[in-house]
Amino acid sequence: MSGRAGRAHVQTDLPGPRSVPLLADQAATESRARTYPRNSPIAVARGEGSYLIDVDGNCFLDFLSASGALSLGHSHPALAAAAQAQLATSTQLLDFPTPAKREFVSRLLALLPGPMRDRTKVQFCGPAGADAVDAAVKLCKTFTGRADVIAFHGGFHGSTQSTLALSGLRASMGHLGNLPAGVSFFPYSYCFRCPLDLRPADCQINCVQYLDNMLSDPQGGIGAPAAVVLELVQGEGGVIPARPEFVQRLSALASRRHIPLVVDEVQTGCGRTGSWFAFEQFGLTPDVVVASKGLGGGHPVAVILYDSRMDVWEPGAHTGTFRGNQLAFAAGAELMRQVTDDDLLGNVRKVGQLLRDGLHALAARYPFLADVRGLGLMLGVEMAASACWTASQVAREFQRAALCRGLLFELVGRGGTVARFLPPLNLHPAEAEEGLSILAAAAADVDRRPKPAAAADA
Ligand code: PLP
Numbered sequence: 449m450s451g452r453a454g455r456a457h458v459q460t461d462l463p464g465p466r467s468v469p470l471l472a473d474q475a476a477t478e479s480r481a482r483t484y485p486r487n488s489p490i491a492v493a494r495g496e497g498s499y500l501i502d503v504d505g506n507c508f509l510d511f512l513s514a515s516g517a518l519s520l521g522h523s524h525p526a527l528a529a530a531a532q533a534q535l536a537t538s539t540q541l542l543d544f545p546t547p548a549k550r551e552f553v554s555r556l557l558a559l560l561p562g563p564m565r566d567r568t569k570v571q572f573c574g575p576a577g578a579d580a581v582d583a584a585v586k587l588c589k590t591f592t593g594r595a596d597v598i599a600f601h602g603g604f605h606g607s608t609q610s611t612l613a614l615s616g617l618r619a620s621m622g623h624l625g626n627l628p629a630g631v632s633f634f635p636y637s638y639c640f641r642c643p644l645d646l647r648p649a650d651c652q653i654n655c656v657q658y659l660d661n662m663l664s665d666p667q668g669g670i671g672a673p674a675a676v677v678l679e680l681v682q683g684e685g686g687v688i689p690a691r692p693e694f695v696q697r698l699s700a701l702a703s704r705r706h707i708p709l710v711v712d713e714v715q716t717g718c719g720r721t722g723s724w725f726a727f728e729q730f731g732l733t734p735d736v737v738v739a740s741k742g743l744g745g746g747h748p749v750a751v752i753l754y755d756s757r758m759d760v761w762e763p764g765a766h767t768g769t770f771r772g773n774q775l776a777f778a779a780g781a782e783l784m785r786q787v788t789d790d791d792l793l794g795n796v797r798k799v800g801q802l803l804r805d806g807l808h809a810l811a812a813r814y815p816f817l818a819d820v821r822g823l824g825l826m827l828g829v830e831m832a833a834s835a836c837w838t839a840s841q842v843a844r845e846f847q848r849a850a851l852c853r854g855l856l857f858e859l860v861g862r863g864g865t866v867a868r869f870l871p872p873l874n875l876h877p878a879e880a881e882e883g884l885s886i887l888a889a890a891a892a893d894v895d896r897r898p899k900p901a902a903a904a905d906a
Contacts (some may be wrong), residue, residue, distance in 0.1 A: 453878035456509045456886060457855030462588075464504025467491040484512070487844070487859065488851055493633055495522025498872050499878050500856060511869040513859040516683075516715055519742035521782055521872035526691035526786070527640050527779040534778035539827045541772040543572060545891075550558050552777035555784035560753070564733060566755045570769045574768030575748035575776070577714035577740035578606025579608040581614070581677070584736045584752045588675035588708045590682070590765070591758045596678040598659065600636040601643060602685030602862075605677065605712055614677055632670045634659045636682060637694035640819045640830060648691070656697045663705060666772040674735075676702050681725040686855060686861025687828025687868050695730040708735035709757065714750075715826070718742035719787055719873050722797040722824030731822065741874075746777025791875055799875050800824040806884035814844045814891045827869045830861065835838065839865040845897060849890035855883055 455868060463471055472493035474482065476613040485491075490502040498521045500510040513521065534548055541549075553570055553820055560568055571587075573580040605611040613627035635643040635655035636741035646655050649895060662668035680695065682688040702709040711734040718739060723729050725737060735758065740750035748770070786792045804820065807829055818832035818839075831842040840863040847859055848868060860868045871883070 453469045453882045455507050458506045458854050460504045463489040466503040481848050496523040499683050503630045508854050508856040511871045513870050516870040518746050519873050526782050530778040530782040534774050538774050543771050548774045550776040551781045555781050568753050569759050571752045572771040573750045574749050575770050578608045580738045580752050581605045581611050584710045584738050586871050592674045594674035596630040596673040599631050599671045600631050602682050604684035619811045637691040638688050653693050656694050660701050677709050677710045679712050684860050686866040687822045699732050710736040712738045714740045720826045743780050745779030747776035747779050749776035750775050755783045787806035796824045798875050799880050803880045815895045828866045849893040853886045855886040867883040
């Protein structure tokens with residue numbers, strides 16, 4: 449076992465006595481829209497590598513990583529040093545060129561597959577994934593002169609009104625009305641619960657065939673779209689990797705019909721799935737790539753990368769005050785140096801496989817761990833209902849049991865039924881083993897827990 453693994457321990461009830469007043473103060477002063485501390489009621493003192501220490505001294509292995517933004521965990525010395533050095537020079541500089549930005553851009557372009565490298569333009573957006581998705585769709589509309597967009601059931605692209613309009617999650621927007629119109633949703637290759645009720649062995653990828661048919665049908669109800677917007681592994685939708693054949697046929701139909709293909713790599717990008725961008729594993733050349741989360745080495749930054757033939761913006765067509773975050777450029781460049789020089793992606797693939805094998809072994813013991821899936825270090829387990837509990841209840845019990853034993857992760861997917869694991873990309877194998885043994889103990893806790901009288905979903 450490595451010197452740094454084996455640290456997770458919980459010595460108080462959760463929330464602990466020092467966390468309680470901070471959580472209460474937060475509830476009194478902050479909006480009801482707050483999310484993570486509801487399921488994981490802790491107040492944080494500090495982070496150290498793959499671990500998070502709460503104000504009660506409890507230490508959690510952090511498989512949330514600020515929703516994937518902390519590529520190398522908390523306070524990584526080299527990323528901290530890069531940001532610290534930059535802090536003395538400049539922090540925000542709109543879209544002026546700087547040496548820090550130059551280094552960032554050249555490392556980013558160098559990480560693209562050869563054929564894309566020389567013809568890709570980088571656009572810096574406001575520093576959130578949602579702003580970059582918005583920019584991507586605006587660019588495609590400007591380029592094509594068309595207005596409509598194709599999106600997918602279960603997709604998530606942000607919480608602004610324009611990105612919610614592209615997202616499948618209806619619960620949080622039902623009352624908003626008047627979201628941008630013109631988005632048509634089509635089935636995603638969610639084979640565990642096929643939206644067309646087919647089986648992967650003999651389905652012929654009918655989900656993408658259906659889209660093709662609708663675009664060909666003069667009475668299909670949709671016109672030629674400005675863009676197809678796709679996640680290659682749906683994140684918030686439940687860690688659902690697209691079937692490679694689905695992606696390849698989608699890409700072929702988009703190119704045949706001259707529809708720009710926007711790949712939203714906000715969650716899958718920057719090494720998370722074991723390649724720098726997930727699209728590299730799908731034999732795909734997207735027209736637009738959206739990246740954020742891990743890209744700035746823990747500091748906010750968001751970009752779109754697109755084919756230079758699409759560079760049709762007017763000056764100032766997509767602005768934003770915080771487009772020039774020099775700290776993110778400095779830390780992000782150091783992150784990319786580690787990808788290039790230190791085989792960080794090899795670690796993602798190796799430790800990701802270790803975690804995935806361990807999850808499969810657990811799933812073989814506990815039928816409520818129904819489907820293990822993901823790529824690299826973006827992994828998920830979908831829960832199934834048991835005789836007495838709904839799948840959502842099983843997932844909440846599992847999450848709670850793991851937290852009480854020192855592992856932090858979030859629930860995603862329909863009804864929060866998928867445990868999603870986004871550990872740091874430099875996770876040590878011993879830390880992965882530690883996470884697996886906590887998950888094994890949590891599954892055993894859930895298995896022997898007294899069942900509620902009725903399976904009412906909250
Ligand atoms: N796109 C995807 C695929 C995401 O997972 C997210 C956030 O989770 C976003 C866009 C929105 O990013 P942000 O929360 O930074 O606006």
